[in-house]
Amino acid sequence: IQEELMRQVWPDTLTSTFEDLAIVTAYNEDMQDPETLWNGPKVRMAVHMKEVETDCALKIDDETQEPKYSGAMIYKLQTIWRGAHPGEILMSRAVYSGIRSDLAMMGDGNVYTEEIDTARRSRVLEGVSPLYQMLPESLTGRLDDFQLIEEAQGPNLQHEGQSQLAVAWADEQQFYRTQVEVVKQLNKIAVDLQLSVAQVPPPDTEHATVVIVDMGHNQQVLQYARESAVELFTAYCALLRQALVDYEGYESVNDGTQFVCVFPTIPRAIEFGLALQGHMQRHDWPEDVINLKWCQTELEQGRLLFRGPRLRMSMAAGHLLxxxxxxxxxxxxxxxxxNRAKALHAITQPGELLLTDELFQEVKHSLADLGDPVLEDLGERLLPGEHKKERCYCLVPEASSGRIFHRPAEGDFVIYEWWAKAETKRWGEQEKRRRKALREK
Known part of the structure; x- marks a missing residue:
């Protein structure tokens, strides 16, 4: 991962806005060719493994079916991580002992390892020594930077904040998933800095339209399409942000795969939603994504109904602060x-765009100018957090007319999130049974 970061071409907005992330070069020992030491985000990495005196408990989350690790091992790992420098790999004695005989075969022998002085490095590392730092041989020039940091801060060095922890588990599959998560997080940092807000001015707050966009079944899609998770996430963000620029939208909030976008007019918001649905269908998604049951291609009499990740979209309009x-x-x-857009989003299903009755009254006479989308009256629904029912409407692109959505029965106030969690739990149970059968076999 450290070497892959150096090969990335990070956006200019990243390296120019944050001086700490700029490209830094230094001359090698022969003082001939400069070598790159830093490029973009600096990642702290800590590696630890289970020891005799430490425990590591594994629990499967009931809602997401994701493994959750806890115990003394994880606590020690986090302690090691807090004392690591940005751009450094810090490992425990247990890990070093396990790989010492294999160091010559790692990276064709181009790996640097050395025991560090934990007392000089940081007080938080007291009691977890000895520790060893590891770097690719091509990046050993960073050691001078690390020494300058230690001399400046003394034993008070402690890095706080949220970050990804890379853990080398014995299970290769689990380690690969951790690696994908780290790469996805770093990729998200770069993509998020290419903000379309630099090209589109913020809309007026007197009367604006809010659109909430999210990828349906995003946890399952990103989890089971492991090899293409980064490519999928990057393409999704790029398609959405390009549509924002095309239809004068403003990206207000981004939380994972969910975007809160604001538009100056209702027609532009609807055009954005319908266009983005089409872009998602026409994009060339990886094969392992298309093979997932949440992204499979569905046809009806030669008409393409679904293909690729399906978006949940809801919109509402009014005065904003x-x-x-x-x-x-x-x-x-x-x-x-x-708030109304969020409440409406709770009952939105993957592949549809829901709007309130107020928006429908504004555009019902101009639907032909918006591409003549297919309109479905969902009747009155009780939205989460609302005290009275509100009439809702569903829009889908005309080219995808015929989409069928299996909604909860009328009067059954099961919002989408609860429904999705139940489906996720069923899928997780099936996956556990399948893996158990493979182990027994």
Whole structure:
């Protein structure tokens, strides 16, 4: 991962906005060719394995079916991580002892390892020594930077904050999943910095339209399409942000695969939603993504209904309030319209675009100008957090008319999230039975 970061071409907005992430070169020992030491995000990595005196408990989350690790081993791993420098791999004695005989075969022998002085490095590392640092031989020039940091901060070095922890498990599959998560997180940092807000000004707050977009079954899709998770996530963000630019939308909030977008007019918001649905269908998705049951191709009399990840989209309009986000100066909108869009989003299913009755009354006479989408009256629904029912409408692109959505029965107030969690649990149980059968075989 450290070497792959150096090969990445990070956006100019990343390296120019944050001086700490700029490309840094240094001359090698022969003082001939400069070698790159830093390029983009600097990742701290800690590696630890189970020892005799430490325990590691594994529990499967009931809702997401994801493995959750805890215990003394994880606590020690986090302690090691807090004392690691950005751009460094720090490992415990147990890990070093396990790979010492294999170091010559790792990276064709181009691996640097050395025991560190934990007392000089950081007080948080007391009691977990000895520790060993590891770097690719091509990046050993970073050691000078590490020494400068230690001399400046003394034993008070301690890195706090949220970050990914790379753990080398004995199970190759689990380690691969951890690696994918780290790469996906770093890729998300780069993609998020290419904000379309730099090209589209924030809409007026007097009367704007809020659109919430999310990828349906995103946890399952990203989990089971492991090899293509980064490519899928990057393509999804790129398609959405390009559509925002095309239809004058403003990206207000991004949380994983969920985007909160604001548009100056209702027609532009609807055009954005319908166009993005089409872009997602026409994109050339990897084969392992298309083979997932949540992304499979569905045809009806030669008409393409579904293909690839399916988006859940909801929209509402009204007066908004806004504040400026302190980190990257984005406008964050809030108010009744945002709350109604979120409530409507709770009953939205993958592949459909829901809008309130207020929006429908505004555009019902101009649907032909919007591409003549297929309109379905869902009747009155009780939205989460609302005290009275509200009439809702579903829009799908005309080219995909015929989509069938299996909604809960009328009067059964099971919102989408609960329904999705139940389906996730069933899928997880099936997967556990399948893996158990393979182990027994």
């Amino acid at each position: 806004c504040t400026r986000y302190p980190t990257h100066s984005q406008q964050v909108y809030y108010g009744t319209a945002v």
